[in-house]
Each structure stands twice: as structure tokens, then as C-alpha cells.
Amino acid sequence: MKHSITLNVNGDTYNLAVDPWRTLNEVLREDLNLTGTKFGCGSGDCGACTVMLDGRAVSSCLTLAVEADGKEILTVEGLAPSGEKLHPIQEAFIEKGAIQCGFCTPGMEIAALDLLRRNPGPKEDQIREALAGNLCRCTGYAKIVEAVQDAADKMKSNQS
């Protein structure tokens, strides 16, 4: 039996009928064509599928779409709503060279956003701890950590 659900994704409301075994990741990618969010390990280890669910970073591959009913979801596509000016986190990732193949990037950026909302001035070890659930096989993480530090500075100066 399909369940009818309402998702608010990046500010847009979608009414959908979904099978109960389908994940939020599948619905975002296959039904809504929001393919920025990746599918990696399927077991909550790699973080490539990370999205914000009611303001918290979660693995969309381990979230049933039916359990996301009525919730607000933010994906990488929603980071820069205007489509013209990038989010400070995205700018920092580009400027610091924190993106190589790019597969981990959407998850990394959402996890970074989760961190910076909770802790606007994280130390290096706090950044590494917050990104422990996001694997990158290209960069060696140094540039990503630098990018998050830089994003924190950018976001602070934007506020002041």
C-alpha cells in the first residue's frame, strides 16, 4: 500500500504517494530529480546522502520517505536558493580546493552547515569530529577542514 506524504524540500511542497520501503534518498533522487544528494554505502557510514531533516543532518539512505512526512528537508540544491550567489560554504569549498571528484561534496556541505549552525566558530578537531561521518576518497580532508574554517569566517562576517 502506498502512503501519501507531504515533503517540504528546499522550500517547495510536494504531495507524493510512496511505497513504505522507499527511502528519502530514492524519493529525492528519482521522484523529485534532486540528484545532488548522492547514494553511497546505504549503511550510514559514508555520509554522501546527508540532508537536513527539520534542521538536523541525517542519512537520507536510512530515512524512510514515509517517516519524513510533514518534515522540512534541505538538500545541497537548497543551499544557494537564488542559483546565482553560492552559499558561503560552497564558495569556501571552491576557493580552498576542497572538491575533487565531487561525490562527497553535497554531503560534506550539509554536514558542515549542521556544524556551523550549532557551533559558528569550530576548532579543527571539532570540524573533524563533525565530519567523521562523511568519507572523502580524494582530498585527504585537509582542504575540506580548511574550507569549513573559511566558511565559518565568511558566515560570521556576513552576519556582522
Next chain:
Amino acid sequence: MPIPRFDYFAPRTVDEAVNLLAQAGPDGRVMAGGTDLLVKIRFRVIHPAAIVGLKKIEGLERISFSRNKGLTIGATALLADVAASSPVRRYYPGVAQAADQTANVQVRNMGTVVGNLCNASPSADNAPTLLALGARVRITGPGGQRSMSLEDFFRGPGMTALEPGEIVTAVTVPLPPPRSATAYLSLSARAKLDCSAVGVGVMLALDDRDRCKDLRIFVGACAPIPVRAGGAEQVLIGEKLTDSTVEQAALEAAKATQPIDDVRASADYRYKMATVLTIRAIMDARKRALRKKN
């Protein structure tokens, strides 16, 4: 690998959940955060026909504390919320520490403390400290409500004392004794994300002369279930906590374990680290307990 098909139910009350589970029979499974269950389903370890989700049951997500009743952590209280809860951090720092050391940010935002206990992994990070504090689980099932000590709850890897159709609705923790402190320390191959290779939880209470008045030590991931290091406790109870008495106790703690070799660590390493972590956990708890005058 897509997730195989199942029916899904989101009851509004515990009684409704129990009924749904009874109807589903052996093919039904309870789901709290889903971070273990959905992985097992995706990788074909289990094949449930029906899932009963607990998240819509109002009140189960609550973490409540009172000086009379102690701490109650509801079945759907998130690991992240337990780790951040101010009464948990203040009165049960070891419980907060353990929740905060479980998995990664994403899993802590989805998974639950009670789910971690119900999966009954020998390495469950939240078990040793709660065991050391004398926690109990509250259970509702077809036969009504009951509660049992967490110590009696674990029966083997992935096995608990739950009868078919029963649901753990909360874990309750008594108020810690005066001049006591808890600590949880764990080690794993990759420092953060992966399952612990060894975990030690302790609850230590001091008397007015700073001697060990009460002590409970549980070691995780070193036996089929988290084991109590009773021999080690006996070494220290009534004694002064010095480097040498604590080391002697910690050597006893390792003797309570039956570690195995696996991908996370060798049996030999686990045995040695059970001693090391026991020393550190007791000293950590001692330091915190000494700050409390009475």
C-alpha cells in the same frame, strides 16, 4: 542495493503498537531510529514483512529527570538529544559521553539510546555506563507492562530477554549515589565512526574519607554481552583508590572478559585494553567524584 518490500505502520499509542506487532507475528519488527534495522534489511540479514515505527507515539521521545525518580529516556529519544540534554550532562555525564561517542553525527540525529540497547550488540556504546548505573528497561507487551534490570536484559549478541510482541518503551536510571561519578571510555580502530573494539563504563561512589564506597564496572565488546567485572569491584570497594589498587582491580576486570579476534581488534589487544580503559575510567570517575564534597 534497494531495500526489500515491507508494510509500514505508524501507531499513535504504545497499545496500538503492541497490537500491530501481535498481528504481524514473527515477521514484524519494531523500528525506532532505523539506523541498525534498515541496514540489516537492506543487506538481507533480516526479512521483516511488517515494520512498526514508534516515532509517532507522543511522549516516547522524551528525556525526563527528577530528583525523586531519576532519569527516564524514552524509546525514541535521539542519541544526539541524550548527549546534549542538560540533566543528563549534569547528573549522568557518563551516559551523555557514551551517547556522544556512538557512531557519527548523522546516526546520532536518527538513532536512539533504547534502540542501541535493543539491538544488543556486544559493542553497544550505551550499554556499559547504563549497566553500571543500575538502569532498568520498561517493557510493554501483550501481557501488560513490566520492567527488568538492564543486567538481565542482555542474553547474547543480538539477543535480549524481550518476549515476542514486547516493546521497550524507556530505559530508567536511578539517581546516582552521593559523591559518585560515571565515566565511559571506548577504543575503536578508526577513533570515531566505527563500532567500539572495547568499551568500559564505570560508576564510582566515594565515602567521606575518599575511599571507594561503591563501584560498578561493565566491559563492552569483550564477550557475547557487556560483562560485569565483579572481581575488580571487590578489589576496590572499601579501599583507597591509589595507582596500585586501581591497577590491580583493572587486571581483574580483564579476567571477566572473553574477547575474540575479529576485524575490529585481536582478542589479545582487547584483553589488554580492558585493563587500560578500566584504569582510565576509574581515575576519570574518581576525579569527578572528588569534586563533590557531599
